[in-house]
Amino acid sequence: MSDIVLAMDRVSKKFRKGELHDSLRDLIPAMIGRLTRHRPPEALRDREFWALQDVSFEVHRGEALAIIGRNGAGKSTILKLLAGIMQPTLGRMAVHGRLSALIEVGAGFHPDLTGRENIFLNGTILGMSREEIRRKFDGIVDFSGLEEFIDTPVKRYSSGMFARLGFAVAAHVDPDVLIVDEVLSVGDFVFQRKCLEKMNAVLQSGATIIFVSHDLRAVAELCSRTLLLDRGRIAAAGPSDEIIRQYLGTALRREHLVEGKDAYLSRVCVRNASGEASTFRSGEKAWLDLEVTATTDVTRLAIVVQLCANDEYGVFDTSTERLGLDPFSLHAGETFRCRFELELHLARGTYHVEGYVHRYDIDRQYDHWHQAATILVTTAQDVRGVVNLYPKVTAFGPTGLTSSELTPWREIH
């Protein structure tokens, strides 16, 4: 018995852009063509494209594999193929053992049914028997923290409650292979931690996990090995730290459309003291080099930079004008350069740099470069959230200190 539980061997998957058939006029020739001509699956027909191409990998029992990549890189397609929801166009794949795929939390919940009824419905859909669910019912309700609402139809649930119940059911399936697709983005922070802990526990019990997420910290924490996908192909595979570093590097800069813009950001670069960088220690200095190029004559411009946490929540925002720099003007074809210096007193995690070209007096935005660069901040201590407050902690023992040993409040003021 080999210990490979999942394998893909030169798997490719073809999709079609646009509507299937635009009209009857297209449909009839297409149907006749399909019946009379046999085309090899390798050939791309009109409007077809490869969502996955030549993907091969193996996953061993008890391993946690992460799949990362930009939107549209093919991550979800891989999961849907593994889950059996779709069939590959080319190639072979194999799955050993009970597989539970969490492509979407609470898929299959019916809004009119109560939490209790949905636990049974969703549980059987995910592959548990009713007997098994009856046994685990209390555990599921407990995990979701929804005891009071368990007999309320889920249409009255908040989206967070919905997600909690969904994950609670899925977490109790006890699969041999657990596939998790970006489900941690829902639910509050506490629940996200709970999910990660549960996945860790699943892993400890000897199961295998395939994890897709944009939360690179969670990826680094949970998975030892990572696949990096880029436009349907495996761009890199290896130890998570290494692959994440590569992902954050220059190769994966977002595409930035500049056509039709009067002035646009032509370069955004993050550096540390020794050069271009993507990983920083908390408190370290970072320099943001930005360039604005004009295609026509433009006046009174300012550059805005913003740091966003992984959940798109802005944590920092400044601009050339707000920092006291005069608005600048450019003739067509000219380029303006500037450098921001920042001290990254941030908590550990992934942050994105957003760049804007703005004119304040008429409030016009010329350009926005979404996620122009991505950085990973590491901290020596386990501090979470968005800022690093450099915490220290002192213990005063079980009986506490006498009042004379504590600094009196008055002195602090």
Place this chain on the structure above:
Amino acid sequence: MLSSDPPDRLIVAPHPLRNLLAHREVLYMLTWRDITIKYKQSVMGFLWAILMPLVIVGAGVLVRAGVASVSGRPLLLGDVAAVALKAVPWAFVVSGIRFASNSLVGNSNLLTKIYLPREIFPLASVGSQLIDFAVATVPLTALLALARVGISLQLVWVPLLIALLVVQVAALGTLLSAGSVFFRDVKYVVEVVLTFAIFVTPVLFDVDMFGRWRTLLLLNPVAPLLEGLSATVIHHHPPELGWLAYSGAVTVFAVILALALFRRLEPYFAETI
């Protein structure tokens, strides 16, 4: 690259029946869901299961009363019972095909998120309609008893007739559900056909009223079954075996066609729907 021992799932899907059996709990729960949802937040609840056939019976009684007034024969309780006997299964046929043919599109959220043998969706729809059918059988039985149709050994045919009817509906519903994944037109065609089907199916009338058109009417595979019910329950005759065999053959053919076509199209469901 791949291990030498045979993998559990390759590109080839497992045997459909075995797969279905392995997922019987899901089939049960989806059937249960369809029934529960249908009657949630409805004041009348299960009475709706009786109301649908009741409307058809009403129409049938009107037709029969019309015929009776022309021929000068009085309308008896037995005639009402005869119409009801066909109306209840017919209501099942209509709603079973309607719900089943819409089942894959209606469950597209599940279809694209979780792997299940997809036959489960149309089968669960038919299953939930079957429960309605069973509920409606209770007042039907009472009506038959009230009309004193009597009991005979011919009643042993009834389970076979009902079974054939259910399988026909399941096969047709499965075929149509796969079709509507690719063409939403199927839904509208089904609606139109089901609306007019009552005119070419002997529900409100008996085939014998139609003389030489009789054969044409019986070509509808549901017709021999409804006529068979009428023959065995009301008239205590055996059903016409030739026509019953014909209907059975159509059923087998429909099942084979549904299985084959469903299996061929299933891989494209998730990306097409």
